[in-house]
Amino acid sequence: MFVDEVKIHVKAGAGGAGCASFRREAHVPKGGPDGGDGGGGGDVVLEADTALSTLLDFHYKRHFKAPRGTHGKGGQRDGATGEDLVLKVPAGTLVRDAESGEAIGDLTTDGQRLVVARGGGGGRGNRHFVTSTRRAPTFAELGEPGEERWVELELKLLADAALVGLPSVGKSSLIARISAARPKIGDYPFTTLVPNLGVATSGEYSFVVADVPGLIEGASEGAGLGHAFLRHIERTALILHVVDLSGGFEDRDPLKDIAVINGELSAHAEELADRPQIVVGNKVDAEGAAARSERVAAWCEEQERPYFAVSAVTGEGIGPMLRAVAAQVRASREAAASAAPAFEAEYVHVASDDREITVQRAMDGGWDVTGRQVERLVVITDMNNEEAVAYLQRRLARLGVEERLKAAGAVDGDAVHIGPVSFEFEAHDDGV
Numbered sequence: 001m002f003v004d005e006v007k008i009h010v011k012a013g014a015g016g017a018g019c020a021s022f023r024r025e026a027h028v029p030k031g032g033p034d035g036g037d038g039g040g041g042g043d044v045v046l047e048a049d050t051a052l053s054t055l056l057d058f059h060y061k062r063h064f065k066a067p068r069g070t071h072g073k074g075g076q077r078d079g080a081t082g083e084d085l086v087l088k089v090p091a092g093t094l095v096r097d098a099e100s101g102e103a104i105g106d107l108t109t110d111g112q113r114l115v116v117a118r119g120g121g122g123g124r125g126n127r128h129f130v131t132s133t134r135r136a137p138t139f140a141e142l143g144e145p146g147e148e149r150w151v152e153l154e155l156k157l158l159a160d161a162a163l164v165g166l167p168s169v170g171k172s173s174l175i176a177r178i179s180a181a182r183p184k185i186g187d188y189p190f191t192t193l194v195p196n197l198g199v200a201t202s203g204e205y206s207f208v209v210a211d212v213p214g215l216i217e218g219a220s221e222g223a224g225l226g227h228a229f230l231r232h233i234e235r236t237a238l239i240l241h242v243v244d245l246s247g248g249f250e251d252r253d254p255l256k257d258i259a260v261i262n263g264e265l266s267a268h269a270e271e272l273a274d275r276p277q278i279v280v281g282n283k284v285d286a287e288g289a290a291a292r293s294e295r296v297a298a299w300c301e302e303q304e305r306p307y308f309a310v311s312a313v314t315g316e317g318i319g320p321m322l323r324a325v326a327a328q329v330r331a332s333r334e335a336a337a338s339a340a341p342a343f344e345a346e347y348v349h350v351a352s353d354d355r356e357i358t359v360q361r362a363m364d365g366g367w368d369v370t371g372r373q374v375e376r377l378v379v380i381t382d383m384n385n386e387e388a389v390a391y392l393q394r395r396l397a398r399l400g401v402e403e404r405l406k407a408a409g410a411v412d413g414d415a416v417h418i419g420p421v422s423f424e425f426e427a428h429d430d431g432v
């Protein structure tokens with residue numbers, strides 16, 4: 001298992017401000033309010049994509065911001081909505097809130113979506129604030145800021161393909177050539193003692209390749225180190241069967257070696273014999289390798305198995321081999337996805353009780369009032385407009401903020417902080 005973890009900062013778009021304006025027409029001295037609403041800000045959304053297998057991109061770019069909504073205009077013209085920012089993550093990504101550590105979603109199926117930061121609502125234009133006593137409201141709401149937070153993404157990976165072969169055929173050299181993995185490479189058998197995983201890319205497609213310790217004859221019965229690793233191979237959709245073309249070992253011959261490995265695979269589990277397999281003739285740069293390669297190629301053609309002659313040292317033949325691996329991995333993933341039950345895209349919101357209000361002593365001896373809804377009301381209020389402030393006060397009173405403050409022991413003149421704004425507490429007589 002290969003664990004990939006990143007921490008990213010996501011910020012949704014702010015809502016646009018509502019507009020305070022009045023209709024102006026020839027011959028109409030004072031038209032009614034006609035300010036349009038601000039557009040909502042874009043959400044930041046994570047979307048599972050089975051074509052990806054790594055969170056690598058997020059190691060380079062960590063801050064993501066969705067666009068804001070635009071402001072409303074006169075003539076009842078509403079602002080435009082900010083587009084959602086959709087970030088693709090590999091299927092199998094677990095999402096946590098970085099601060100609380102709480103899991104907020106598990107993206108497992110292709111196309112599944114999770115909103116990690118909600119865009120701010122647009123402010124309403126002044127035409128929404130008309131009442132029987134307020135015919136011409138001079139204020140509109142500001143846009144609400146977008147949510148922002150740090151989230152942790154964690155990916156647990158199983159390999160898509162496994163490099164299998166006798167010791168010293170160059171499995172570790174190959175993974176080092178095609179990925180950022182840097183395993184130990186040596187000219188003695190059993191250089192690799194634990195599996196290494198690397199992420200390889202071909203075009204737009206990336207996949208995970210496992211380099212496992214070499215297998216030897218009798219591995220299925222426990223010989224060498226291979227036995228434990230045959231279990232890993234069991235779960236990979238594709239086997240990259242690596243064979244040495246250099247003739248570096250006297251007792252080895254590529255076709256005999258292939259037979260030994262295939263014998264061990266099927267002795268371990270019969271279905272491994274039918275697992276898609278690509279034969280990779282490595283060390284084609286070595287003297288005499290070309291002739292051996294031709295024999296392997298002829299045999300593979302007879303067996304209808306794909307064959308690629310490569311050199312982990314010079315890079316020869318690596319590109320075509322990776323393209324074939326990518327195509328096979330893609331086919332396997334698509335088969336697995338279509339075998340899974342049909343999935344409907346879903347948005348998972350983080351539930352929080354918006355109406356909850358908390359009153360606490362502030363550091364400065366005043367009071368801190370917190371709660372999603374009250375804080376929202378404050379940030380969308382244009383504090384430079386008296387009419388807007390009076391409207392806010394009535395709404396806060398209706399939500400019970402004043403009562404809560406009184407009950408907590410607030411007296412006239414105390415400072416009250418809500419979000420970024422501070423007021424002076426002034427109790428109204430009961431019933432007002």
Ligand SMILES: Nc1nc2c(ncn2[C@@H]2O[C@H](COP(=O)(O)OP(=O)(O)OP(=O)(O)O)[C@@H](O)[C@H]2O)c(=O)[nH]1
Pocket residue numbers: 165166167168169170171172173174184185186187188189190191192193212213214215246282283284285286310311312313314
């Ligand atoms: N000439 C040549 N030598 C290679 C090539 N690939 C690997 N070698 C050499 O072969 C030896 C074994 O390479 P490794 O990559 O450690 O082989 P391995 O299959 O991982 O071996 P184990 O981990 O023991 O199973 C090293 O000395 C490499 O330098 C190649 O393409 N050409």
Ligand SMILES: [Mg+2]
Pocket residue numbers: 171172173184185191192211212213214
């Ligand atoms: Mg190795």
